[in-house]
Amino acid sequence: MANAYAVSDGALDAPTETSGSGTLSRVLAEAFGTFVLVLGVLSIGVYSFLNQSGAIGVALTGGFAYAAALVAVGHVSGGWFNPAITLAQAIAGRVRWAEVPLYWLAQLVGGFAAGAVLFGTLPDKLYELLGKENNAALYAQGANGWGDFSPLYTLSQGGATFNMLQAGIVELVASAALAGIALAVGTKNRAVMAAAGGLGLAALSVVAYPVTGAGLNPVRSTVAAVLSMDWDGVSGQVWLFWVAPLVGAGIAALFAVAFGPQESPEGIETFGTEADTYDDGTDGGTDDTPDTVTADSTDATSTDEKKTN
Template sequence: MSQDTSDLTPDGGSTAVPGSTTGATAVTPSGTATSTASTYAGDTDDLVVLESSRPSLAARAAGEALGTFLLVLIGLGVTLYSPLSNAGSLGIALAFGFALVAGTIALGHVSGGHFNPAVTLGAVIAGRTPVRDLVPYWLAQLVGGALAAAALFATIPSALPGLVAEGGTSRTFFSGAANGYASHSPLSTQSNGQVTFDLLPALLIEVVLTAVLVAVVLGATSRRNWHVAAPFAFGLSYAGLLLVAIPITNGSLNPARSTAAAVFSEGWALSQLWVFWAAPLVGAAIAGLAHRAFAVDADSDNLLEEDHLVVDDDSLLDDDVAVSPRV
C-alpha cells in the first residue's frame, strides 16, 4: 500500500489514507462517529483510520485525583513545615508552582490537568470542558486533596506541635497551612494583630488572582498556542500569584487546597472556608466568560487533549504514523 499518511483534520475528525476503501469512520472530539465520504481503491486490510479519542470519565477523574494529591502533598507539605525549614513565601509559592508543572506534564493528557475546582468551572463556562465533567472533576479533586492532607496530618510527630507553639496540638500545627483572613491572616499573625486583612480584601484578592490564573490556563491551552509550554505557564503564574496572596490569605486560588487544609485544622479554618470557595469560583467564572466572549473558537478547544491515531496496519507503526497534539 501507499506509505503516505494523512494529516489530522482541523476539527480532530478522521481521514483515510489513499489505498484504503470506503467506510472509514470519523470520530469527532465529542466522541460522535460519522462516516467519511472519501472513496479509495485498495485492500481493506490496509485501512488506516485517524480518530480523536479521549480517556474515559473514570480515567480522567482518577487523573484529577492523582494530580490534586500531588499538588496538595507538595504545596501543603512545604507550607506546613516552613516555620522549621525557613522556606518562606517564596519557597511555598515555588513548591506549589513546581508541583503544578509536574502534575500537568504527567497527567494533563489524561484529564486536562485542572487539579483545581476553579479551573474546572472556568473551563466549563468557556466551553472547553463538558458540563457533565464538572461534578466528577470536583469530587476527584476534593478526594485527592483530602488524601494528601490526611497523609501529611498522619505523619506529624507527636512532640512537634508543642515545640512550635506552647500547648500546641496536631490541629494547631496544621492550621499554619490553612487559608484565613482577619486575625487568621498570616500578616496579622506575624504582626501580632497590628496589621490585618478583613473579609473584603480577602475576597477581592482571591477573586482577582484566581481570575488571572484561570485566564492564563485558558489562554495557554488555546489552539493558537503550543501545548508544550502550557504547564510552565500554569506553574509560573500560580507561583507568582501566590506570592501576592500568601501574606493576605495564605494563598488559596484553589478550593480543593483550602478544603484539604481546613479539614485537619482548628475550627476557625472550616468557618472561613466558604470565602475560599466563593471567591475563586467567582474569579473563575469571570475568566471563563471573558474567554468565551473574546477568544477565537473558544468553544471548540479542550484543555491539553491530544488527537490519537488508530492504525489498522502494523507496517505503519513507529515509521509513518505519529500522534499529533491538538494546538
C-alpha cells in the same frame, strides 16, 4: 517522498472514551494531580516553622508541584486540579457540565488523600515541642484566612492585617488570572502547560500569600480547614475560599467567551465528548487522510504520467 516527521493517523487525537482516556481515566488523573499539588502546598505550610520559607517557598513549591502534575497527566484530563478552573472550562464549553461534579469529587478525594498522608506522618509530640495543643494546630499554619489568621497579622505581630473584603478581592482577582491562564494555554503542548501553569501559580501565590496565605484553590483550602478543626477560628473562614475563586474563575471564563475567538484556539480540545480531536492543520478539518498519503499519491501519479509520456 514521504514526510519523515509525520505521525500515524490518530496519534494526536484528544482523549476520548474510545481512545482509552475516558471518564474514569480523566477522573483518576484529576485525583492524582490534585494529590501532588495539595501535598506540596500543605507540606510547605505545615512545616513552615522549620523551613522559614514564607511566600517564596509556598510559591515555588506550588508552582513546581502544579507543573509536574501537568506534565504527568495534564494531557489526560486537561490538568485542572482545581474546582474553580474546572468551572471556568465548563463555562467556556471545554468540558461537559455533567462531568463537573465528577471532576470536583475527584479533586476533593485527591486533596484529602494528600492531607491524610501528611497528617498521618507528622512526628509524635512535635506539636508539644512547638507549644501547640495538637497536630490539628499545626495544620492551622497552612490554612487560609484573613484578620487574625492572615499571614500579615503574624508577620507584623498583630500590627496590621487584611479584612474579609480585601481578602476576597485578592482571592477573586488571583483566581481569575489563574483560570485565564489555563483557558489560554490549552492542553496540546505539555511543556507550555507546565511553564505557564507553574509560573502563573507561583507568581500569583507571591501576591496573595501575605493577604490570605494564597488559597486560589478551594480543595487546598478545604483540606487545610477541615484538618485544622478550628471552626470557631480559621476553619470557619473556608467559605470565602470557595466563593471568591469560583466567582473569579467564572468571570474569567465569561470574558474568554465574550471577547475570545469564536472558534476554539488551536491546541485546545473539549474533554468528555465523542468529537474530541486535535486540529490536524488541514483546511476544513474533515479530511482524516494524513498528509504523507497525499504526498505519496502525488509522487506516484507523477511517475505514472512520465512513464506514459
